[in-house]
Amino acid sequence: MGAGIIQREVKRLKWTIPSQRPHESTDLLRRIDAYLTAAGVDAAHLTLRDLYALDQVHAFGYSATMAHLAGIELTADMHVVDVGSGLGGAARVLAAESGCRVTGVDVNAAMVEAASVLTHRVHLEHRVAFVAANAMELPISDGTVDHVWCHYVTMNIEDKKQFAREAARVLKPGGHLSVVEVVAGPNAPPTYPLPWALRESESFLAGPRVLRDAIVAAGLVIVVEQGDLPRPPWPPGPRVVQRLDVVIGDWETREHNMITARRQRQVTDQFLLACKPDRSRQRRPARL
Numbered sequence: 001m002g003a004g005i006i007q008r009e010v011k012r013l014k015w016t017i018p019s020q021r022p023h024e025s026t027d028l029l030r031r032i033d034a035y036l037t038a039a040g041v042d043a044a045h046l047t048l049r050d051l052y053a054l055d056q057v058h059a060f061g062y063s064a065t066m067a068h069l070a071g072i073e074l075t076a077d078m079h080v081v082d083v084g085s086g087l088g089g090a091a092r093v094l095a096a097e098s099g100c101r102v103t104g105v106d107v108n109a110a111m112v113e114a115a116s117v118l119t120h121r122v123h124l125e126h127r128v129a130f131v132a133a134n135a136m137e138l139p140i141s142d143g144t145v146d147h148v149w150c151h152y153v154t155m156n157i158e159d160k161k162q163f164a165r166e167a168a169r170v171l172k173p174g175g176h177l178s179v180v181e182v183v184a185g186p187n188a189p190p191t192y193p194l195p196w197a198l199r200e201s202e203s204f205l206a207g208p209r210v211l212r213d214a215i216v217a218a219g220l221v222i223v224v225e226q227g228d229l230p231r232p233p234w235p236p237g238p239r240v241v242q243r244l245d246v247v248i249g250d251w252e253t254r255e256h257n258m259i260t261a262r263r264q265r266q267v268t269d270q271f272l273l274a275c276k277p278d279r280s281r282q283r284r285p286a287r288l
């Protein structure tokens with residue numbers, strides 16, 4: 001695919017992305033490789049499953065990705081943009097499950113580099129590619145995307161209206177945006193560090209209506225609005241234990257605080273599915 005199509009659709013960017021320190025992506029890949037070696041994985045025959053412990057960078061990992069996927073409809077002819085694609089775990093699952101092609105966009109260049117390397121290793125690079133860019137200005141042309149997917153990213157985004165405007169801009173008429181995010185619960189605020197932020201000043205956790213209203217203001221129509229999604233089981237076979245400590249520093253404290261925050265309803269999850277109206281399909285008034 002991928003690279004050619006992405007290049008055609010890439011636009012000139014105004015928003016900057018943080019410059020990558022030369023060692024960052026190498027460090028991340030080194031930690032991932034050390035984990036794979038310790039887990040006894042044959043790097044020459046890497047499978048998607050081998051990566052599930054660390055490449056689904058969100059609570060409940062692969063199971064939550066599958067729950068999100070079960071709430072939407074993807075087909076092989078679709079182009080999906082994964083906003084905040086992280087290590088590309090969800091992007092690879094979407095492509096493998098539905099046959100669609102996916103462009104992952106992430107502001108962290110080290111994540112983009114690692115996502116690309118892992119995707120090559122599982123031979124999905126013909127359908128899944130990654131670009132370093134900001135969700136505030138997606139490097140994608142107007143009206144070219146069938147589905148915008150976003151999982152556990154908006155807590156890092158202050159300007160949720162701009163996020164929603166960009167998703168609406170790149171979608172084709174009739175295309176969909178789906179988001180799974182953490183939202184502030186009735187007993188907020190939670191204690192930091194949390195998985196997405198070391199301190200409150202870095203976090204843009206908001207109540208459930210904030211993103212919803214931003215999506216509506218961007219001209220999309222909410223189709224589904226739901227709290228926690230029912231989670232399908234992990235794939236059959238030996239149990240997969242999540243190892244996000246390989247990817248995110250100070251993971252133990254962050255995870256502990258997140259478990260407490262969920263239990264005390266300081267945070268909850270939210271799933272939103274929205275559609276871009278297709279004006280050409282709306283009925284014209286009958287001529288007199």
Ligand SMILES: C[S@@+](CC[C@H](N)C(=O)[O-])C[C@H]1O[C@@H](n2cnc3c(N)ncnc32)[C@H](O)[C@@H]1O
Nearest residue numbers: 056057084085086106107108134135151153156
């Ligand atoms: C918790 S991770 C989730 C990764 C992925 N969605 C997943 O579920 O595995 C959040 C990701 O969002 C990215 N991110 C945060 N703010 C962003 C922005 N403004 N534009 C693009 N990516 C962003 C981060 O760099 C990080 O990789």
